[in-house]
Amino acid sequence: MRSIEVFDTTLRDGEQSAGVNLHRHEKLEIAYQLEAYGVDVMEAGFPASSQGDFESVREIASVIKNSVVAGLARSTEGDIDRSWEALRGAVSPRLHLFIGTSPIHMQYKFRMTPDEVLESTVAAVRYAKKYFSDIEWSAEDATRSDPEFLARVISAVIREGATVINLPDTVGYTTPTEYAELFRYVQENVPGIEKVKLSAHCHDDLGMAVINTLSAIGAGVHQFEGTINGIGERAGNVAIEEVALALATRKDFFQAETGLVLAQTLRTSRLVSKLTGMPVPPNKAVVGANAFAHESGIHQDGVLKNKETYEIMKPEMIGHSSNSLPIGKHSGRHALRVKCEELGIKLDEAEFLRLFKSVKELTDKKKVVSDDDIMALAYDTVGAAQQPHYELQSLHVSYSAGSISTTTLELSTPDGEVVREAATGNGSVEAIYHTIERLIGEEIELLDYRIQSTTGGRDSLAEVYVKVAMQGKSGSGRGVDSDVLAASAKAYLDAVNRILAGMTHGATERARTADARMAAEAKVAGESEMSEESPLEEQAAKA
The missing domain is CATH 1.10.8 (Helicase, Ruva Protein; domain 3)
Known part of the structure; x- marks a missing residue:
C-alpha cells in the first residue's frame, strides 16, 4: 500500500476564490484544523504578496508543529528572502517556487524566452538553497508545456537541489490519460527523478480535477495538492476530501492511502465553509448535506435492510456523530x-x-x-475585540406589507462613542443598510447577500454573508444571530470593519516604507556630504 502525501493549499489557492477575504485569526483557526486533519503540508500563503499575508504565514509557521508549512514565491530573490523571513520559525519550512513553462505563459505573461526561463529558474533554486533544504518547484501550466522543455528544466532544478517537482494542471485543461502520460514521460526522461517527490495539482475548470488527480496517483506521484471543499480560483481546485475518500473506499483498486484523520473531514469542511462564506452544495460528494440522505422509497427500504445496499461509506467515517454532550x-x-x-x-x-x-x-x-x-x-x-471596530448595539425595525420600512439603529464607533440614526428602505434589510451608511458617513455598495441556517428548524441561527464595496475597496463579512435582520446588520458591519482595517494597515505600512525611504535618503545624503569634505574637515568630523 503506497502512502500519498496531502498538500493543502486552502489558505493560499483557496483564499484566491472570488469574494473570500480571511482575517489572520481565521487563517490561524483553519491552520489548526488542517493540522488536526493530518495534512502533510499546508501552504500558508504568499508572503511577498502583501504584509497581511506575510504576517499570517509567519504566525502559522510559529505554531504548527506536525505539518510542513509552505510559502509560495516567484522565482525572484526578493520573494525568496521574504518567504524565508516568514517561514524561518517553522519546525518544517518549505519554499514553493513557481514559474510558467507553457509557450503562452512564457510569451505573454513572463515575456521570456525558454532559455531565459531556464536560466531564471536555475538561479532561483540555487539562491533559495541558501535558506531552504526543502524546495518544491512548480511548472505553472505544465499540462500545456512542451514535454521536452519541461524535462530540461526539471533536470536542472533537481541538480540545484529541488526536493519536490509539481506539474500542475493550472487551468484544468488536461484529461486523465494525458496527465498520467506526462508523469510517466518525466519519470522516463529526467535523470535523477528518483531523488525527488512528484506532485499533482489539478483545477476543476472542466470538472475533471478528481479523476485527473487519481490518474496521476496511478502514474506514480507521491503527493497531491488541493483544497478543502474544492475552493479556489475560477471553478476551484481538486477537493482533498473527495480524493482521500476515493483512496480509502477503493483501496483494492488504487492500492494507495493518505495519512489523513478521516473522522475530521466533516468538521474541517464545515469550518472552511463558515469562515470563507462559501456554502457546500447539498449534493456535493462526501461532505454535502445529502451525501448520506436517502429519499427514494426503494433506497430507504434497501438501507433499512442493509446499509451497504446504497452506502459505500459509513457516515461515521467522515465524522458524522450524534450530539453526545448537548x-x-x-x-x-x-x-x-x-x-x-x-x-x-x-x-x-x-x-x-x-x-x-x-x-x-x-x-x-x-x-x-x-x-x-x-x-x-x-x-x-473569535477576534472580535482584536481592533477598534463598529459594533451593533441596538436595532429596531418597523415593517408592514406594502409600506416603506424604517430602521432605528445604534452603533458603537471605533472611538468608543455610541451613535444613533434612522433611515428608510424598500425592505427591512435595505433600511438597515441605509441607516448604517448614514452612521458611518460612507457610500457603501452591496455586491452580494446570502443567508443560510445553521441547522433545520424554526429556532435555527441565521448566518448571513455579504460582500460590499467602499472607497474603491471590496470586502466580505459574516454575521450570526437568532434574528435574520440582526445577522444582516452584523454581516454588513463586519465587511465594513474588514475594509477599514485593511486601509488602516495599508496606511501604516506605507508610512513605515516612507520613513525607511527617508532615512535611507538621509543616510546617502550624509555620506555624500562627508565625501565632499576636505581632509581637515573630515578629521574634525571624526573627532
Missing part, C-alpha cells in the same frame, strides 16, 4: 470547554468568555444548542 440552559463553562475541544475550537480566555455569554443568551431562545450553533457563534466571536 449544551443547554443549565450547562456550565466546563461543559462548553469540553465541547469546544471536541469541535477543535481554539480560544483564548477572553474569546471563550464571549462565546459562553453568546451561548447562554442563545439557550434562552432554544432548548438545546447544537454543535453547528456553537461553531457559528465561536467563529463569529
